[in-house]
Amino acid sequence: MLRKAIAFAALGLALVAVPAAASTEGYKHREVEWSFTGPFGKFDTAQLQRGYKVYREVCSACHSMSQLYFRNLGQKGGPFYDPEYKNPNDNPYVKALAADIQVPDIDGETGDAIQRAAGTADKFPRPFPNEAAARASNGGALPPDLSVIAKAREGGPDYIYSLLTGYAPTPAGLKVGTGQHYNAYMAGDLTAAWSGDPHHVPKGGFIAMAPPLKNGLVTFDDKSPSTLEQQAKDVSAFLAWAADPKATERKQFGLGAMIYLFLFSILLWFSYKRVWKGVAH
Amino acid sequence: MAGPSTYEPKSGFERWLDTRLPIVRFGYDTIVSFPTPKNLNYWWTFGGILALMLGIQIVTGIVLAMHYAPHVDLAFDSIQRIKRDVNYGWLIQGLHATGASMFFLAVYIHMFRGLYYGSYKAPREVLWLLGCVIYLLMIATAFFGYVLPWGQMSFHGAVVITNLIGSIPVIGPHITTLLWGGFALDNPTLNRFFSLHYLLPFVIAGVVALHIWALHVPGNGNPKGIEVKSKDDTVPFHPYYTVKDSFAISVFLLMYGAFVFYAPDALGDAANYIKANPLVTPQHIVPEWYLLPFYAILRAVPDKLMGVIAMFGAIGTLFVLPWLDTSKVRSMRYRPAMRLWFLIFVLDCIILGFCGARAPDDAVIAGLAGPQFLDANLNSFVWLSRIASLYYFVYFWVITPVMGLTETPLPIPEGISEPVLSHPAVTPAGAVSSPEKRG
Numbered sequence: 001m002l003r004k005a006i007a008f009a010a011l012g013l014a015l016v017a018v019p020a021a022a023s024t025e026g027y028k029h030r031e032v033e034w035s036f037t038g039p040f041g042k043f044d045t046a047q048l049q050r051g052y053k054v055y056r057e058v059c060s061a062c063h064s065m066s067q068l069y070f071r072n073l074g075q076k077g078g079p080f081y082d083p084e085y086k087n088p089n090d091n092p093y094v095k096a097l098a099a100d101i102q103v104p105d106i107d108g109e110t111g112d113a114i115q116r117a118a119g120t121a122d123k124f125p126r127p128f129p130n131e132a133a134a135r136a137s138n139g140g141a142l143p144p145d146l147s148v149i150a151k152a153r154e155g156g157p158d159y160i161y162s163l164l165t166g167y168a169p170t171p172a173g174l175k176v177g178t179g180q181h182y183n184a185y186m187a188g189d190l191t192a193a194w195s196g197d198p199h200h201v202p203k204g205g206f207i208a209m210a211p212p213l214k215n216g217l218v219t220f221d222d223k224s225p226s227t228l229e230q231q232a233k234d235v236s237a238f239l240a241w242a243a244d245p246k247a248t249e250r251k252q253f254g255l256g257a258m259i260y261l262f263l264f265s266i267l268l269w270f271s272y273k274r275v276w277k278g279v280a281h
Numbered sequence: 282m283a284g285p286s287t288y289e290p291k292s293g294f295e296r297w298l299d300t301r302l303p304i305v306r307f308g309y310d311t312i313v314s315f316p317t318p319k320n321l322n323y324w325w326t327f328g329g330i331l332a333l334m335l336g337i338q339i340v341t342g343i344v345l346a347m348h349y350a351p352h353v354d355l356a357f358d359s360i361q362r363i364k365r366d367v368n369y370g371w372l373i374q375g376l377h378a379t380g381a382s383m384f385f386l387a388v389y390i391h392m393f394r395g396l397y398y399g400s401y402k403a404p405r406e407v408l409w410l411l412g413c414v415i416y417l418l419m420i421a422t423a424f425f426g427y428v429l430p431w432g433q434m435s436f437h438g439a440v441v442i443t444n445l446i447g448s449i450p451v452i453g454p455h456i457t458t459l460l461w462g463g464f465a466l467d468n469p470t471l472n473r474f475f476s477l478h479y480l481l482p483f484v485i486a487g488v489v490a491l492h493i494w495a496l497h498v499p500g501n502g503n504p505k506g507i508e509v510k511s512k513d514d515t516v517p518f519h520p521y522y523t524v525k526d527s528f529a530i531s532v533f534l535l536m537y538g539a540f541v542f543y544a545p546d547a548l549g550d551a552a553n554y555i556k557a558n559p560l561v562t563p564q565h566i567v568p569e570w571y572l573l574p575f576y577a578i579l580r581a582v583p584d585k586l587m588g589v590i591a592m593f594g595a596i597g598t599l600f601v602l603p604w605l606d607t608s609k610v611r612s613m614r615y616r617p618a619m620r621l622w623f624l625i626f627v628l629d630c631i632i633l634g635f636c637g638a639r640a641p642d643d644a645v646i647a648g649l650a651g652p653q654f655l656d657a658n659l660n661s662f663v664w665l666s667r668i669a670s671l672y673y674f675v676y677f678w679v680i681t682p683v684m685g686l687t688e689t690p691l692p693i694p695e696g697i698s699e700p701v702l703s704h705p706a707v708t709p710a711g712a713v714s715s716p717e718k719r720g
Contacts, residue, residue, distance in 0.1 A: 257538055
């Protein structure tokens, strides 16, 4: 029994140890208490709504979210889900949010390229028509698509929150290039730009994005204080939802499946004991 | 099948069918009456778990293929589409992606069990060889499958592996061109990888049928490593092992479910959520966890071609293992010295996994400035993986043949049935026999 336990422990260790250790040069991201972590965690609807507003009013100027449709905002688990409108395409709030945004289209009659108000079935429009335009407007840097950014970075929403709040004052002795900004949580190697003590190169890296958030930048509809911290937290939560909109459904389904399997295992254990009763082995 | 068939057709239709196509007899003899040693422990349940995993991967994979778009411009988005808009797509995709890891976890336990209990020894060499073929096919299938989401790690992992094949003299570059379908990894590569990823699981299923056939000729081995002598040593597969395997499967599914429902990305790499970009190489290119030990062996060798040879040699070694082992005692229960080497070997494989996940120049013990030795620092993962790789090969090519000739095994019991408590620690002194006379 002990040998089995040791063997299983070794296997467990092997599993835990395997995720590749990414040696980012930035500071380890800050830990945030999210409502949606853990097996029973759920997204905070009010937070998602505030987060959407931050994305819409600030981030969307440069960052696309090409995987998202306006209807997603009103689907179950989404920021503007209303149980009265099971079909998010009927949700008047979502319709109104979509109608605020202009999307490119082709006029069916004339074939001309036009702009029209978005509907629920439209994707979030891209801020730039193509990569070259995006780079040209951002000093050569390409603002990444944010659809799955919370999954595409080690640390997920914790990392995004850290980055957004991580624009520390530039350490004296660090030469920051034009269009670059120092961020303590950005991955990178600052040795080449550092003129101070070579044994104490500051952690962090350069990022082309200027500090995007500041106190009072977004007016929250629920009267939440519009601090930089609050904006960063809310938009990180929104991006976590956007990257994994089925997370809540998955956990709820999982709970049922796990309870079922657990009971089934107990039942099978007793069946096993009963079938093998009287067989010496 | 082992022994004469005990199937008796009960209805008129069964009698009619039995003289034309004895398929019911085949099923009965294979999974109902099949005599199975009664002392199999839980390590033997992984065969059934693996059969189930293959089934799950094929079924979920067929559904995923209905929604997946094998094109460089569409593949990445189509996976997201599956997870967001396809009914229960998040579940099907989650089961499939996590299922690959679970499949490998189970196959590694199955293989270590075979190594420990000498399951590869006569008369089960062909059974073992077929298992090695399945494992090779699994690696190929997993590799092709990992490319399909067309994320950064998919793309650059595929670049690394296909370039490795290019290091083979004379034919290597041609094979690489053939795999790529051009002169770089691009859309034709994705198309043929998708095609092969769909094909190989059915090849695996075919080899699994042969594997089970080869199992059913000599019958199961068992923890004591001695042959079944009489009917008293066995129980019919059903219901005894169907119920025991079902219990083990159910517990395994609990662990599988914990990953699928609560940590679907725990076993993957964040970089694969970034769409493939040939112009941007990730900082660290690492394979999925189940291939890390071989990746470590590859990187342990300074020369590219020699590294490739070492990596394939590590798998190739498994194919000749039945002829490297000189011991007549199957089970390591009765080979205490060998058991110790085996446990070190298991640890060695885990260490290799660690090494494969780390950058080669990283320090093993942080903050310690070790001495430079030859081309690298001694306190680096390069040297750790070199030592671990060396042990991997020494275990099979030196320890296994030498120990079989030099060790003194413990007395092995007469039969499976007696004594009932057979572990060497509790075996009465009288219940012994001469192991050297046994095959």
